[in-house]
Amino acid sequence: DQQVKQNSPSLSVQEGRISILNCDYTNSMFDYFLWYKKYPAEGPTFLISISSIKDKNEDGRFTVFLNKSAKHLSLHIVPSQPGDSAVYFCAAPLYSGAGSYQLTFGKGTKLSVIP
């Protein structure tokens, strides 16, 4: 049963516009969320994170919003650039016992920014 869900497999956005990537989660115990970006033939790279004590975290063109009551987070990219074209993964650490955590990932959303 997927605990982190990205329901949109793909998204196309015009260059300069806003990209909004969505992520839903089912486990109310999650208290920290991460976004990763992945280019083809490369490993994922960390993009931005948010703690559940916040509802927004911003880093340059990237902002993540967290709505705990809706169990929803979103990544906003403003303005979108062609270099942002990649697959974006939402992830959350899941406690697995004995002080260990597993990072559980969504299936990813492929963003295409059209010049």
Added chain:
Amino acid sequence: NAGVTQTPKFQVLKTGQSMTLQCAQDMNHNSMYWYRQDPGMGLRLIYYSASEGTTDKGEVPNGYNVSRLNKREFSLRLESAAPSQTSVYFCASSVRATGEQYFGPGTRLTVT
């Protein structure tokens, strides 16, 4: 500072063959992980090592074994490869279990 390195980059195996995927990190991270990525499935955790000397199963451990050789190195072994293990394998490391993970470039494995 190379970060996380993986060898090999590509591998083709026949069903039943064995192989070991190597991973090393030079960031002095405590935790290391092995994932597989399949089309439409996201990243699924195979095994992880929260600290040197410990290993634990992840979501999809069947058919795999791991060794945390030292703090730097974490290897993944396929004892008898099956076509269902055709995938891209990523190794990752992190300072602490809940922190951001740093990924290697991946190994693309095909089992025929």
